[in-house]
Each structure stands twice: as structure tokens, then as C-alpha cells.
Amino acid sequence: MSSFPTLAPNIQPPELVARWRYGLVVRLVALGCVLSSPIWLWALFFSAIQDAYAPSLIFIPLIVISCVVAFLPLWRGDPYLKQLLSAGILARLAAASLYIWIGVFVYGTSVDAFHYWSVGMQRANDFSVVGWSAFQPPFWSTNLINNVCGFIMLAIGDTLPGLFVLFALAALWGGYFFYRAFCIAFSRGDTALYGMLALLLPSNLFWSSPIGKDALAQLFIGLTAFGFAKVCQKLESRSILTSAIGIAGVLVVRPHIAAMLAVAVTLPFALGKANGGLKIRAAKIALVPLLIVICILVITQAGEFVGLEAADSQSSIETVDRLTKSTQIGGSAFNSDQSLPVRVAEAPFLMFRPFPWEVSGGMAAVASLEALGLLWFAWRRRRRLMAALRNWREPFVAFILVYSLIFSVAFAAATSNFGILVRERIMMVPLLLMLFCGRLERVGASRLASDRNFAFRGIRPVTFDKQALS
Numbered sequence: 001m002s003s004f005p006t007l008a009p010n011i012q013p014p015e016l017v018a019r020w021r022y023g024l025v026v027r028l029v030a031l032g033c034v035l036s037s038p039i040w041l042w043a044l045f046f047s048a049i050q051d052a053y054a055p056s057l058i059f060i061p062l063i064v065i066s067c068v069v070a071f072l073p074l075w076r077g078d079p080y081l082k083q084l085l086s087a088g089i090l091a092r093l094a095a096a097s098l099y100i101w102i103g104v105f106v107y108g109t110s111v112d113a114f115h116y117w118s119v120g121m122q123r124a125n126d127f128s129v130v131g132w133s134a135f136q137p138p139f140w141s142t143n144l145i146n147n148v149c150g151f152i153m154l155a156i157g158d159t160l161p162g163l164f165v166l167f168a169l170a171a172l173w174g175g176y177f178f179y180r181a182f183c184i185a186f187s188r189g190d191t192a193l194y195g196m197l198a199l200l201l202p203s204n205l206f207w208s209s210p211i212g213k214d215a216l217a218q219l220f221i222g223l224t225a226f227g228f229a230k231v232c233q234k235l236e237s238r239s240i241l242t243s244a245i246g247i248a249g250v251l252v253v254r255p256h257i258a259a260m261l262a263v264a265v266t267l268p269f270a271l272g273k274a275n276g277g278l279k280i281r282a283a284k285i286a287l288v289p290l291l292i293v294i295c296i297l298v299i300t301q302a303g304e305f306v307g308l309e310a311a312d313s314q315s316s317i318e319t320v321d322r323l324t325k326s327t328q329i330g331g332s333a334f335n336s337d338q339s340l341p342v343r344v345a346e347a348p349f350l351m352f353r354p355f356p357w358e359v360s361g362g363m364a365a366v367a368s369l370e371a372l373g374l375l376w377f378a379w380r381r382r383r384r385l386m387a388a389l390r391n392w393r394e395p396f397v398a399f400i401l402v403y404s405l406i407f408s409v410a411f412a413a414a415t416s417n418f419g420i421l422v423r424e425r426i427m428m429v430p431l432l433l434m435l436f437c438g439r440l441e442r443v444g445a446s447r448l449a450s451d452r453n454f455a456f457r458g459i460r461p462v463t464f465d466k467q468a469l470s
Contacts, residue, residue, distance in 0.1 A: 120149025
């Protein structure tokens with residue numbers, strides 16, 4: 001007589017327990033956003049100086065409804081994802097409102113998001129006089145955001161809040177793509193926990209909700225991760241195209257980040273494990289040379305963008321030092337007198353700074369509080385990271401490790417401002433958190449541990465006779 005173990009009827013599977021636990025947190029976030037909505041709705045619509053309010057009052061509900069309609073088929077049959085995305089929409093609206101209020105009443109509109117809006121509005125106004133030449137090249141980086149704002153206001157009118165909401169929801173889609181990538185690459189991981197972190201982490205919410213490159217970077221990096229996770233699962237042209245579109249999108253927003261992604265995709269694909277036999281190996285032989293060529297072109301464009309055209313190392317070091325000094329502005333500067341080797345050595349701590357003794361203001365204190373939380377979380381989950389490091393040849397794990405390594409070293413070497421650091425590391429944190437939420441131990445070992453856990457609790461697995469069930 002043969003039998004197989006299953007859970008007792010009155011015991012919930014761990015994933016359902018996790019979804020209930022983190023779903024409670026997600027619902028509390030949504031409830032907090034609803035209760036505080038009179039405040040942040042006022043901040044969203046009326047704290048910024050505008051000539052007309054009608055475009056915002058019409059456009060914002062339409063774009064939110066459109067986003068909800070687009071999410072409907074994605075969360076059908078998944079109550080937790082429905083709660084997560086609903087809370088994500090509310091939290092993004094609240095974060096965009098908070099950024100507008102801080103930008104107006106704390107910084108006096110002297111933030112990049114308001115500059116993009118004013119330049120875009122000017123170009124929309126100039127269109128009636130000079131036509132399409134109002135949208136000037138180049139069509140990437142900062143000028144891309146200016147032109148995008150101009151195009152939108154040309155269609156719907158002057159709406160600073162509407163632009164904020166549009167960029168915030170674009171970043172929300174990026175968070176969704178990160179979540180989907182995690183579910184594909186780490187199907188046995190803590191999906192409920194990762195989804196909450198990817199979509200509701202405070203720094204990600206705040207810094208990717210205003211008008212700017214950060215929101216689009218979140219969208220396209222998430223799309224790249226989603227596409228590459230599907231490539232690692234099954235090599236299909238649609239998955240390759242999805243990842244390529246993501247890298248191309250990052251290229252026009254931040255070319256140097258696209259170069260990091262291109263390297264992080266190419267190396268694992270070329271050197272990682274090949275699951276699929278002869279067909280996959282043949283595809284690699286055909287695709288790897290093309291990927292290398294594309295990677296070189298992207299790196300070249302990124303080098304020209306940041307001013308690293310010179311081939312000699314001394315000129316490159318001088319350029320990096322110049323970039324570091326250019327970020328040492330305001331009260332958030334740090335490492336002002338550190339050499340390049342020391343800055344590179346501090347790269348592993350990029351995710352956890354500023355430390356409490358480095359705080360110099362209110363914004364830095366909030367960032368430090370979240371950084372301490374991430375440090376505690378990383379320590380509690382250090383075994384997950386060790387398991388990921390042991391499985392470095394898994395293509396998607398290698399993708400995260402290569403990208404995080406390059407990103408950490410590059411930004412530690414070239415950034416000496418906590419404001420810039422906290423804002424731009426959101427391009428790495430969602431990917432790195434996957435390693436702390438994933439589960440890479442062997443299935444047999446996990447099942448054995450589960451049986452031992454039941455035995456420890458004094459609960460015996462229920463067994464069924466296969467012949468009786470047939």
C-alpha cells in the first residue's frame with residue numbers, strides 16, 4: 001500500500017498564512033490612505049500654483065480609472081494581488097501629493113519635477129507658433145522628460161498634478177513587473193512579502209512618484225527583469241523582445257544604467273546554466289555574439305553620456321572624481337575627502353546608508369530609519385542571500401548579482417550625497433530584495449524540513465491510500 005503526505009485540513013499552507021499576514025499590512029496601508037485622503041487630495045489638486053484646475057480634475061480620475069481597468073484581468077482570481085495593487089494606487093497618489101506639497105512649501109518649487117513641468121508647458125505653448133520644432137532634440141535623458149511633459153500638456157492642457165499622477169502610476173507598473181519577475185524566477189519564494197516590499201517600500205513610493213527619470217527607470221528596469229525572468233524560464237522571442245524593450249527604455253532615460261543592465265543580462269545568459277538541452281545551447285551560440293555587440297554599443301553610449309570616452313584609466317579616475325565632487329552639494333554631502341579606493345570599499349553598505357550618526361536633517365532621518373529596517377531585514381534573511389550566492393550560476397540570480405555589484409561600485413565611487421544616493425538606489429533595491437525573499441534550497445530538503453516542523457508541533461501529516469482514491 002502506497003501513500004503520500006498532505007496537510008491536515010485545519011492547517012493552512014505557509015503561503016496562505018503569509019498572504020493573510022501581509023495582506024493585513026496592505027489593507028492597513030490602504031485604510032490609512034483612504035482616511036487621510038482629504039489632506040492629500042487637497043495637496044494634490046490645490047497646493048501647487050496653477051492657472052486652471054479643470055484639466056487636473058478631469059485627467060486624474062480618467063488615468064486612475066484606466067489604470068484600474070488595465071489591472072482588472074491581472075488580479076482576477078488573486079485577492080492578495082488585488083489588495084496590493086489597489087493599495088499601490090492609493091499610496092502612489094498620496095506619495096505624489098506629498099512630493100508636490102514638499103516641493104512647494106519646503107523647497108519653493110526649486111525641485112527637478114517642477115522644472116520639467118515648466119519647460120514642458122513652455123514647449124506646449126510654443127507649438128502653436130513653431131510647430132513640432134518646439135520639441136527639441138536630443139530625445140533622451142533630461143530632455144526626454146521635458147518633451148514628454150510637453151506632449152502630454154499639448155493634448156490635455158496644463159496639469160502639474162496630472163503629470164505627477166501619470167509618472168507615479170508608470171512607476172507602479174514597474175513595481176508590478178518586479179513582482180511578476182519574482183513570481184517567475186522564485187516560484188517558491190515569499191511572494192506576498194516581496195510584493196509588499198516592491199510596491200509599498202516608502203523610499204520607492206516617494207522618489208519614483210514625481211515627474212522625472214526615476215519613475216520611468218522603475219518602469220523599464222522592472223520590464224527588463226520581467227522579460228529576462230521569462231527568458232530564463234523558457235527561451236522565446238516574445239520574452240527576449242520584452243527584455244530588449246526594457247533595456248531600450250532605460251537607455252533613453254539613463255544610458256549608464258542601461259549599460260549595467262546589458263552586462264547583467266549578457267553574462268548570465270552566456271555563462272549560466274543552460275536548462276533545455278541542445279536547443280538552448282544552439283540558441284546561445286546564435287544569440288550571445290549579438291548580445292555582446294549590443295552590450296558594447298550600449299556601454300559606449302553610456303560612456304559618452306557620463307564623459308568616460310577616454311580609454312586610459314587615469315582619465316577615467318579623474319572623471320569619476322569630478323562626478324563625485326559635483327554631487328557634494330547641500331547639507332547631505334558625505335565622504336567629501338575620501339579617496340576612490342575607500343569609496344569603492346564602502347559599496348556593500350550602499351543599501352543601508354545613511355547610518356544614524358550620518359543624519360543631518362529630517363529627510364535624512366527618515367531615510368536612515370528605513371535603511372536600518374533594511375539592514376535588520378537583510379540580517380534576518382542572511383541565509384537566503386547565502387543560498388543565492390551558492391546558486392550564482394542560476395541565470396536570474398546571476399543577473400541580480402552582476403547588476404547589483406556594478407551598480408553598487410559605480411554609485412559608491414561617483415556619489416557623495418545622501419539625497420542623490422537614496423533617490424537613485426531605488427533602481428537597485430527592488431532587484432536585490434529578491435535574493436532576500438527568494439527560496440533556493442532543494443525541494444527535497446524543504447519537504448523534509450516541513451515534515452520535521454509538523455512532527456515538532458505534534459501534528460502528523462495526513463496520508464491517503466492511492467488505491468482508495470482511484
